[in-house]
Each structure stands twice: as structure tokens, then as C-alpha cells.
Amino acid sequence: MMSDPVWQLPYQRSHEVAGLAGGLVFVGGAGDFDGVGALRHPGNLEAQLGGALDNVEAALGIEGCGLGDAVRIKLFYAPDSGMNEWEILAAIHDRVGCQPAPAITANPVPMQPFAGQLVQIQAIAQKGWRENADVRVVSEPVPQAHAGLFGVPVLTRGLRAGEFFSVPGRTAAGDDDTVPTDNGTEQTHIVMQRLQDTLTGLGATFQDAIKKEGYYFGTDMETWAGMAATRASYFREPAAPATVVPCQRLYPDGAQTKVEVLGYREEWNGFDKYIPRDDSWPKRVWDWPIPVPYRQGSRLRGSIWTGGQVPFEPGFNGGAAVYPGDLLRQTRYTMSYVDEILRGFGAVSSDLRLLVCYFTSDGSQGATEKFLDAVADSVAGPLPPITCVPQPLMHNDEMTVEIWGVAKA
DSSP states (O other), X not given: OOSSOSOOOSOOSOBOSEEEETTEEEEEEEOSBOTTSOBSSTTOHHHXXXXXXXXXXXXXXXXXXXXXXXXXXXXXXXXXXXXXXXXXXXXXXXXXXXXXXXXXXXXXXXXXXXXXXXXXXXXXXXXXXXXXXXXXXXXXXXXXXXXXXXXXOEEEEEEEETTEEEEEEEOSOOTTSOOSOSOHHHHHHHHHHHHHHHHHHTTOOGGGEEEEEEEESXXXXXXXHHHHHHHHTTOOSSBOOEXXXXXXXXXXXXXXXXXXXXXXXXXXXXXXXXXXXXXXXXXXXXXXXXXXXXXXEEEETTEEEEOOBOOBOTTOOSOOBSSTTOHHHHHHHHHHXXXXXXXXXXXXXGGEEEEEEEEEOOSOXXXXXXXXXXXXXXXXXXXXXXXXXXXXXXXXXXXXXXXXXXEEO
């Protein structure tokens, strides 16, 4: 953490607000905090959104970037707090002020990590990508019911900035915000087909993904397995590291899952080509309870991406938790998996440039601080840019945490 930080989290141990890996700049969960970690506008979502975007821009500036260099913006916001999701998306589009807009994912969540907080924003940026000769975008008009909120009523459904691409989170909802089925597996097929169509428009495929993230309703293995098998059917081995966690809210009502992907694809002699990547799956690291094609860690273009690590028993696919229900012990154990995957590439925890953490919480700032202490105890040096998403429940009562990260190679 810099001696005179542009802003910081309301957490006293040393932490960074921006990190660089493989030419990408990562900003963790930026909130509306000042240089000493005080929340500037408690309880005011609109003001906090503007303040958080100010802080994203300041963090990007550390690495010579601005909001216009963002390829992907992702936020977690408190629903029922004065702005609906379309209003939030419009505010971000208008603030960035560039076309094509970044790929933007907005997720409603029941809790925030710090007292009075209503929104936190992640960003991935690539300096000067708008001047790149190979910029591709898949876009569609904002539905007429919401178009008046936007200065330019166009949504970016997929963005490729040179080799790196981002496809933001999609649900099965139509333009009228209605969902055609209440079956989670059927919704998953709709979502994955939409993502596949977008990837085709970017000259890419699911096999080019370096990270898949998703959210689903459900707290039992049967619900997870049905949607997981459906998602997996769109990939082949070796596939991207993946993170899929349960959620308690999605927009619109009736949506049961949401999925997004990040990846790399190169243009070579006029053709789009798959870029080979290195894998790390140490034998100690757990396996999934059902057959899926994902890898636990991949290295590509100077960056290392891990799958979502959970406190499953080591070297086993039985889906049994170690230290059941004990968040702090499970957090340290889960971070040991992150560390083991990094070591497979000759990297260590101090090479991390982003951590994204989902963990069970009572919703208090004190619970967040204890969780962060457990993570910080597991990282050599200051915490990297970090996003903390407290949850009332993770996959089940025994599983309390899931963590993934990006490191420099």
C-alpha cells in the first residue's frame, strides 16, 4: 500500500488497490472510500456509485490507465437501494463516456463487506486498447423500455481488445426482463448459447476462455450438478479455470443463473487462432464430484489464473469439506490451494495481482475484517487488490468460502 494512498479499504493491514499482470491492470472491490478508508456517502447508492468509479479511475491511474481503458467492469450492488440495475448500467456507460463501452456485469447481492457500503466495483483494463487495430465488439440496442436512461443506448455483449476478450454476465431473461422457463438447466442452456453466439461474433470459442465465472440458485449438490453438467457440456478438456458460486439475488426476478467468460484469442496470418496455455493441477488439489473439463490453474500471456478454490478434501473428488463450517480455518486451507497452484508455475502468493473471495458472513464489518485477516495471514507481503463478497450461505452449511486469483507469471 502506498504511503499516501489514493484511497483504501476500511481495513488496517497493508493492501494494494491496483495490480499489473501480463499487460492487464486489475482493480479489486473499489468502494466509495477516502484515503483513510472512511465511507464518504453512507447509505446513498447513487453517490457511492460515483465515488467508487472515481476510485476505480484513481487506481487505474497508478498504472497509467483511465476508465476508457477498461475492458471489463464488474460490480456488486445492494438491491432495493434507490437504483435498479438498468439505472446502474446507464450511469456507468455515461461515466465511461466511450463507445464501445466496456463489458459490464452488475450483480445484486444481499450484503456488502463494510458498514454502510452499497456497491463495490472491479475493473480489468488494458492501456491504449482503443488504438489497437484489432478491436471487435458484439453489441445490441438497450431495450426500448430503458433506452432513455442511456446517452448512447447500446450494450456491449462482447468485447475483444487485441487478444484479450470479455463477455459480460448473461441470464436467460429476454428484452422485456421476463424469463421463459423456471427450470435451471433450461435457463443454463439459454445462457450458454447466448455466450457462444457472442464468442462467435468475436472470432472466439469457449475453448479460448481463460476464466469462467457464474452464479446459481441452490444449496444442494443435485441442483448444482444439473446446471454444472450443462455448463460443462459447452467446453472440452482442457478448459478454463472456473468459479461458480450460489447467489441469493439475480436481476430480473426468475433468473436462476448468470454466467460470464474472459479469454484470449490471437489473430495470425489473417485467421483467428487458439493460444496454447500452460496448466497447473498439483495432485494435492481437489477434483470436482462430477466429471467436468476445467483446469485448476492456467498461465497465458504473462498472467496466471486460478479456478475457484474451495476447502474440499485434498487429492479427492468426493466433495467432502475439511474443517466443516469453520470459516477462518477453511479460508487458510483454501489459500494453501491457491498457493500450491501458483507454485506449479514457479510463482508465489506475493505475485498475486487480484483476489476474488466469496465467504459466509453475518453481514457485519467485523466478520469481514476477521476474514481478511485470515487471507492476509496467507499472503506474503501486502494483500493484492481484493474483492470480498459476503454471503449468508455458500454451497452448503459445511462449505464457507471460495477464492480465486490472478498472478503475474
